[in-house]
Amino acid sequence: MRLLAALLAFSWAPVSHSPQAPARGTQLDRPFFVGEMQRLVPPDEVPFQPRETATPVIDEAQTRLYTGTHDGKVRCRFHGKNSWIYRARGAILAAPLLEGETLYVADADGKLTALNRFTGKPRWQVDVHEELTTTPTLSEGRLFVMSSEESITAIDVKEGKSLWKFHRDPPGGFTIRGNARPRAGHQSVFVGFADGTVAALQPQDGVARWTRQVSGSGDYLDVDWIEAPEGDPRIYVASAKAGVMAIEANTGETAWTAAIPGANHVLVDGPRVIAGGKGVVVALDRLAGAQLWKVELKKEHYPTQPVTISGLVLVAEDRGALLGVDAQTGEPRGAFDPGSGFSQPALVRPGLAYIISNGGALYSLGLLP
Numbered sequence: 001m002r003l004l005a006a007l008l009a010f011s012w013a014p015v016s017h018s019p020q021a022p023a024r025g026t027q028l029d030r031p032f033f034v035g036e037m038q039r040l041v042p043p044d045e046v047p048f049q050p051r052e053t054a055t056p057v058i059d060e061a062q063t064r065l066y067t068g069t070h071d072g073k074v075r076c077r078f079h080g081k082n083s084w085i086y087r088a089r090g091a092i093l094a095a096p097l098l099e100g101e102t103l104y105v106a107d108a109d110g111k112l113t114a115l116n117r118f119t120g121k122p123r124w125q126v127d128v129h130e131e132l133t134t135t136p137t138l139s140e141g142r143l144f145v146m147s148s149e150e151s152i153t154a155i156d157v158k159e160g161k162s163l164w165k166f167h168r169d170p171p172g173g174f175t176i177r178g179n180a181r182p183r184a185g186h187q188s189v190f191v192g193f194a195d196g197t198v199a200a201l202q203p204q205d206g207v208a209r210w211t212r213q214v215s216g217s218g219d220y221l222d223v224d225w226i227e228a229p230e231g232d233p234r235i236y237v238a239s240a241k242a243g244v245m246a247i248e249a250n251t252g253e254t255a256w257t258a259a260i261p262g263a264n265h266v267l268v269d270g271p272r273v274i275a276g277g278k279g280v281v282v283a284l285d286r287l288a289g290a291q292l293w294k295v296e297l298k299k300e301h302y303p304t305q306p307v308t309i310s311g312l313v314l315v316a317e318d319r320g321a322l323l324g325v326d327a328q329t330g331e332p333r334g335a336f337d338p339g340s341g342f343s344q345p346a347l348v349r350p351g352l353a354y355i356i357s358n359g360g361a362l363y364s365l366g367l368l369p
Helices: 002-009
Strands: 032-039 064-068 073-078 081-087 097-099 102-106 111-116 122-127 137-139 142-146 151-156 162-167 183-185 188-192 197-201 208-213 223-227 234-239 243-248 254-258 265-269 272-277 280-285 291-296 307-309 312-316 322-326 332-336 347-349 352-356 361-367
Touching (some): 032 332, 137 183, 223 265, 234 272, 243 272
Antiparallel strands (some): 142 151, 151 162, 197 208, 234 243, 243 254, 272 280, 307 312, 347 352
16 A cells, blocks of 8 residues: 555656567566656656756655756655755756755756755755766765866855865876766775776865775776765775775775676665666676676666665666666566656656656656565
8 A cells, every 4th residue: 555655656657658568578577667756857858868867855754755846847746746846057967966855956057056855945055066967965964076177176054155176187098978976985995987996085185095006098988977885895896897896995906807888877786786787787796796697788788776675676777677687686677668768867766666757757656666
C-alpha cells in the first residue's frame, strides 16, 4: 500500500505516449513497472535534441518531490500538484541538494540559491559568475560546487557568502563536457579536473593537501566522477583516459587501476565498484580492481551514473533506455525507453524510483523484488 500511495502522490496524468518495447524479458522478470508519467516541460517548449541531466530529489517523508529542468524551472510537487515553481536564470544541470528545510539549487547562469523548501522563496543567493554544473556538497558548514570553468567554490551555508575558490586551467586539447561533484571525507574535499588532476583540499581554506595527475597526457584527460565512501581509506575516480582508479585518500597514491576507455562514472556498492565507460558498464572487485562482470551497451554509447538498490543496478544509456541489471551477476533484467531516452541517474527509494526523460516527463517506477 505504501508503494501505491507513493506512486499516486505525485501523479496527475496517465502515460500519454507509448514507450518503446523492452529489449528483453517479460513483465514477470522485469525489475520495474511504469507507474505514472507527469509532463513537466510542455511539448512545445522541449528544445531540439533535449537533454535533462538533473535527478529529482525527494524529502524524507516522501511527500514532496523537487525537480530541476533545463528550462531553469525548479518545481515542488505535493499531493499531485505543483506546490510552487521557482525560475532560475540558467538551466538546472544537476540535482538540487535538500538539507533540512532548505533546497540548494545551482544553475548554469552561475547562481547558487538557497530556497525555503516549503514555499520556494529564496533565503539567499550568491553569484559565482561561472556555469555551475554539479550538485552542491555540504560539509562543515560550507557548500562546495564545481563549475565548467574548472573551479571549485566554497560558500558559507548560513549567509551565502563566497569563502574561497580553487582553480586549474583547462588543458589545451579536447575535453569532455561535465564535471565531478566535489566529495567530502577524511577532513578533505576531493575534486577532479579536466586536465586529469585529482586534488584533496582543506575545507576551511581550499589549500591543497595533495594533488595527483592521474590521466597522463594527450586529449580527453577529464576526471568526471569521484566517490569517497564513508569509512573507506580510499577514494574512487573515473578518468576518461586512464580508467577507474582506487586512490589512497590520505596520500593520493594509486592502489589499483582498471583500464576502461572513456570511464565517466563510478559507484561503490558493497564489495563491488560499478563503473561506466565507452560502450560498457562493468563491476570491479573493490579491493583489487579485477573485473567481475561486464554489460555491453550500444556502440559509442556512454552510461549515466549507476544507482543500486536491493541488488538491482539502474543505469541508462545516455539518450537511451533505462536498464535494469543484476548487481551480483551483471545479468540484464529489462529496459524502458519512453522514446526520448534518459540522460540522468534515477532517484531510488525502497520499492520505487523516479527519473525525468529528455522529453521533460517525470516517470515514477515501481521496483519489483
